[in-house]
Amino acid sequence: MDATAPATPHASDQGTSAQASSAEDTCSPYDVFARDCPSRGTLEHVTGRWGSLTLSAISDSTVRFNELRRRVDGVSEKMLSQTLHALERDGLVNRRSQETNPPRVDYCLTPLGHDVARRLRELFDLVEGRMPEVLAAREAYDARGGR
Amino acid sequence: MDATAPATPHASDQGTSAQASSAEDTCSPYDVFARDCPSRGTLEHVTGRWGSLTLSAISDSTVRFNELRRRVDGVSEKMLSQTLHALERDGLVNRRSQETNPPRVDYCLTPLGHDVARRLRELFDLVEGRMPEVLAAREAYDARGGR
DNA sequence: CAGCATCCCACAGGATACTG
């Protein structure tokens, strides 16, 4: 019942793999472009609507549940909880609860989570910094009636 | 009707901004952590389920619609079309159609799109390369009954 | 405070069919 190393990364062992992008220099057998590769699921946790913001919000701090809710503006209790569970299961987030009263639970990133969060923040910075370009493009697009 | 520079990036001008993460060194007034900042929408296009894969699949090539569909394994015609429109509107993708018969339409990245795609591929490579860690974490998590 | 359970609905998104 143990399988520290999975037999096959994804069922479609060939023919599905898209292009060279990440397969050429990465020797990893995992490919996010393949529909049924497990990496796709993890990628969706990481890039998901709340996953990316949550990871980046934790960053290198140790933070409690409600503080996190405040940081990630707009997230509901339910979704934050759900998101944290998925990230914890994937080994990106550590959860440490102290059975006190009132209860105190702290979240922080694992080393892997930290690496992921760093990439995410680079992406955020890029998007934020270049929003003027994006908005200009939108107006141009709309101005000519979406063509 | 023109507004090359938007008046205010987001309505909630203060109090909402999460932590320092991207606000401290970025002078950009845009903040993905703010619920109603336009950058949040663009981020979702970029990190969305199909958006991220599509951008990365185009990469530095010029590619046609159906070829793209094949690269992004699992995307439906409808979603790819929809995704491409959103990315084009945000100024990340260029669409050039030649009115021939049969019709030929080519998609490629804008300079901005290329920059974004590069960050995305770094993220993909990281996730793919460390899937063994992720899977091990999952098993450990499941083994102890999700605690 | 930190959450799980429940209800419920809007919308993401798949399948199918049709057009230039």
Place this chain on the structure above:
DNA sequence: CAGTATCCTGTGGGATGCTG
């Protein structure tokens, strides 16, 4: 080939209420 249009379902995700 490169789409748009329509239909229909699953589920993402908000609101509310309860527990330790």
